[in-house]
Amino acid sequence: MPGTDRDEEQPGRTADEASRAADGTGATAGEAGGPRPPFADCVHCGEPTEYPADRPGALLCPHCEWLEAQRSACSG
Numbered sequence: 001m002p003g004t005d006r007d008e009e010q011p012g013r014t015a016d017e018a019s020r021a022a023d024g025t026g027a028t029a030g031e032a033g034g035p036r037p038p039f040a041d042c043v044h045c046g047e048p049t050e051y052p053a054d055r056p057g058a059l060l061c062p063h064c065e066w067l068e069a070q071r072s073a074c075s076g
Contacts, residue, residue, distance in 0.1 A: 039048040042061035049059045060068060 037052045037054065040051050040053045040055060040059045041047070042049050042064050043058045044060060044064040047061040047063070049061050051059050
């Protein structure tokens with residue numbers, strides 16, 4: 001399906017953001033405040049979301065949230 005290949009580089013996402021999302025900490029070694037709790041995985045694609053893992057509900061990554069918003073906005 002076009003636009004769902006998660007191996008492609010995401011526009012607007014820097015390599016640093018991608019590496020922070022990949023390790024689940026959301027923080028680099030130089031940031032104050034220590035490591036953050038791990039992020040929950042998206043229920044559609046498995047990518048890390050912007051939400052902590054202990055948050056209830058079906059969580060989506062920013063990309064899937066955007067796709068879902070497009071689908072629901074044009075459902076009529």
